[in-house]
Amino acid sequence: MDDTTRTDYERLAERLTARGADVAAIERRLAEHRVETPSWGYANAGTRFGSYPPEGLPSTPFEKLDDAAEVHRLTGSAPLVAVHIPWDQLDDYAPLKQHAAALGLEIGTVNPNLFGDKRYKLGSLVNPDAAVRRLATDHMLECIEIASVLGSTGVSLWLPDGTNYAGQDAFAVRRRRLHDCLAEVYAALPAGIELLVEYKLYEPAFYATDLADWGSSLLTCQKLGPQAKVLVDLGHHAQGVNIEQIVATLADEDRLGGFHFNNRKYGDDDLIVGSVNPFELFLIYAELAALPRLPRLTIDQAHVIEHKIEGMVLSVVNLQEAFAKALLVDRAALAERQAAGDVLGAHELLLDAFATDVRPLTAKVREEKGAAADPVAAFRDGDWWERVGSRRDAGATTGGLGA
Numbered sequence: 001m002d003d004t005t006r007t008d009y010e011r012l013a014e015r016l017t018a019r020g021a022d023v024a025a026i027e028r029r030l031a032e033h034r035v036e037t038p039s040w041g042y043a044n045a046g047t048r049f050g051s052y053p054p055e056g057l058p059s060t061p062f063e064k065l066d067d068a069a070e071v072h073r074l075t076g077s078a079p080l081v082a083v084h085i086p087w088d089q090l091d092d093y094a095p096l097k098q099h100a101a102a103l104g105l106e107i108g109t110v111n112p113n114l115f116g117d118k119r120y121k122l123g124s125l126v127n128p129d130a131a132v133r134r135l136a137t138d139h140m141l142e143c144i145e146i147a148s149v150l151g152s153t154g155v156s157l158w159l160p161d162g163t164n165y166a167g168q169d170a171f172a173v174r175r176r177r178l179h180d181c182l183a184e185v186y187a188a189l190p191a192g193i194e195l196l197v198e199y200k201l202y203e204p205a206f207y208a209t210d211l212a213d214w215g216s217s218l219l220t221c222q223k224l225g226p227q228a229k230v231l232v233d234l235g236h237h238a239q240g241v242n243i244e245q246i247v248a249t250l251a252d253e254d255r256l257g258g259f260h261f262n263n264r265k266y267g268d269d270d271l272i273v274g275s276v277n278p279f280e281l282f283l284i285y286a287e288l289a290a291l292p293r294l295p296r297l298t299i300d301q302a303h304v305i306e307h308k309i310e311g312m313v314l315s316v317v318n319l320q321e322a323f324a325k326a327l328l329v330d331r332a333a334l335a336e337r338q339a340a341g342d343v344l345g346a347h348e349l350l351l352d353a354f355a356t357d358v359r360p361l362t363a364k365v366r367e368e369k370g371a372a373a374d375p376v377a378a379f380r381d382g383d384w385w386e387r388v389g390s391r392r393d394a395g396a397t398t399g400g401l402g403a
């Protein structure tokens with residue numbers, strides 16, 4: 001930490017302490033913040049119009065972990081990596097687990113892929129053809145086995161199924177097909193693995209999506225059992241939807257399985273976390289900070305023009321800052337003002353926390369963990385390209401959206 005940052009930190013800590021905040025406790029909670037980065041976020045990604053693969057892309061799941069380790073080294077807060085099957089398909093997963101451990105990482109969630117195979121033209125677990133439903137169910141079962149080998153505690157389910165035209169298929173029949181397939185998947189879950197049910201408003205289906213909203217996912221989870229929980233991807237709602245309220249509701253039902261953090265302006269844009277709407281991110285963290293423990297915090301983003309490691313680092317930093325700001329909210333005062341009907345007073349407590357520049361605090365916590373005070377600058381000044389990037393096959397583009 002340079003002298004200016006140290007002085008900024010001392011001033012901030014003094015101000016917070018004077019207001020009654022327990023700075024040491026805030027720093028302890030910040031130090032425990034663990035983010036999961038997605039293997040597919042390190043690989044090539046593009047839009048449906050094209051992709052611009054840079055040099056130095058990872059071409060194997062092992063190399064994707066190497067990039068994730070760089071993000072963890074710089075931020076001190078990203079020790080988990082989510083994998084996507086078949087983008088990270090291997091014959092034997094034990095070496096991948098060993099590689100992760102050697103890098104100080106753990107494998108996070110295993111993400112099945114129900115959208116790549118041509119046979120999924122009319123859907124996967126909801127396909128009218130029982131043979132295709134079998135194929136999709138078997139893929140889910142395979143991912144549970146992979147999760148067991150990798151020591152993962154979550155298998156996600158993003159169901160791309162839906163219809164493009166009214167009358168194409170019957171809603172209620174589709175629900176029964178889905179629930180029958182998922183009952184088989186759920187029955188195969190070992191004790192330590194959760195099924196994380198993600199929802200998405202639209203895309204690839206444009207008329208009706210089978211799991212279009214948090215309510216549909218929650219109903220599905222409630223039918224299945226307590227190991228099924230809802231996964232909230234920030235890019236998967238209609239414009240204007242109050243995501244922090246969804247988060248609070250799911251947590252209250254003990255069904256908040258985790259997140260896919262990203263940001264968007266229009267659709268499922270998968271942009272850097274906190275780049276468009278940092279206030280929404282803060283309000284989500286304000287709900288999370290009130291919980292006894294944080295849920296899974298996975299990033300799901302795709303970098304099209306920005307450097308992938310830099311984009312991921314910035315996302316982790318933005319998550320750390322959102323959490324730090326949320327930890328500044330004086331909860332006792334907030335509850336008092338809420339009970340007293342002090343509308344603006346309660347709102348002001350949130351605004352004040354959000355407006356606080358917490359960067360000296362997050363920098364200190366990172367440095368104490370051996371990470372960088374300014375992770376993006378440290379990456380730019382560092383030798384990743386010489387050590388890692390320049391040694392890779394320049395033509396490699398495997399395993400990611402639009403790859």
Ligand code: LRH
Nearest residue numbers: 111158198233260268300
């Ligand atoms: C779907 C989604 C889902 C996929 C990922 C690559 O839009 O959010 O989580 O697995 O993108």
Ligand code: MN
Nearest residue numbers: 198233260300
């Ligand atoms: Mn997602």
Ligand code: MN
Nearest residue numbers: 233235236268
């Ligand atoms: Mn998405």
